Amino acid sequence: MSIPVVLFDLDDTLFAHRDSVITGIGAHRRVLGGAFLAADDRAEAVRWHALEEEHYHRYLAGELTFAEQRRARARGFVEHFGVVLDDSEADAWFDAYFDEYQRAWQLHDDALPCLDALAGARFGVITNGELDFQLRKIESVGLRSRLEQVVASGEVGYAKPDPRIFNHACGLFGVASAQAAYVGDRLRTDAIGAAEAGLLGVWLDREGAASGPDLETAREAGVRVIRSLTELAAVLGY
Structure with missing residues (x-):
């Protein structure tokens, strides 16, 4: 499922x-x-x-x-x-x-194809930063209409990897943490933080820079590792 x-x-x-x-x-x-x-x-x-x-x-x-x-x-x-x-x-x-x-603002080339491949999913963003500033970026690259929720640390008062920010986002969607995945480019701040909050954590290692200990840490935390967002649909069962 x-x-x-x-x-x-x-x-x-x-x-x-x-x-x-x-x-x-x-x-x-x-x-x-x-x-x-x-x-x-x-x-x-x-x-x-x-x-x-x-x-x-x-x-x-x-x-x-x-x-x-x-x-x-x-x-x-x-x-x-x-x-x-x-x-x-x-x-x-x-x-x-x-x-x-x-x-120079732009999306990564794999961003929109990734969202398209996740047909039927509900999307949101959790970001460490000020909400107004992050929304400016989201709107400038045409992403706002694809996102149901945008959660920013500057607005809620706590930042990733604090589990409260992940659980707050799940609450906005009305789902349990186990019904959500979180994808980010930082192993501990994003993927492990999400996993510790009960979500499926996915680490996007675009550069393939993960060391052996990093990969072992990810495995022990139940974190999935991908090199491109094009891999995400298969990881999440779409």
Whole structure:
């Protein structure tokens, strides 16, 4: 019997966030010019991604506000080039980057075919972030009409992998946790978090980067591992 409710992570699961980040920071550096442009493209993309991981998770932990984590990312990036930004300058720098990032917004190529293959399922998103911001992304890529519910940590007050956010989403659909699956690109935050809340956790390992211990951890948690969303329908019995 197929699972009736399928919930997804947003960034880097349905929405091509990291690809958009790489495109956005590259375009922003070209506008800035000078030393920013002379630096190595790959190294700077990796550095910007690391700053996002550090400061966005500080925001999720309650250490920074949403605006403060953006400023911290901007300051961390430019200090490498000997630049110091006050709050207003950091806001302006990040806004200029964000314009480029937003121009690059897109879904992963396998997102819509995956939803089409899950005919009859009810869909939702659980995302760590601010609801208004995440909805902007969802709407911009034409995904909103496909989703029955969008649950954001900034709205409910707790973030993945807290089981409450998964159970809250199941409650909105009126189903028991065992009647839902959750698909995400992070093993512990997404797939194991969902499994511990009673859902079927599915780890989307797009890069095939899973180590032997990762795969064993997933197996012990009852998590299924896929490399593409095109594999999901078969995993869920559709």
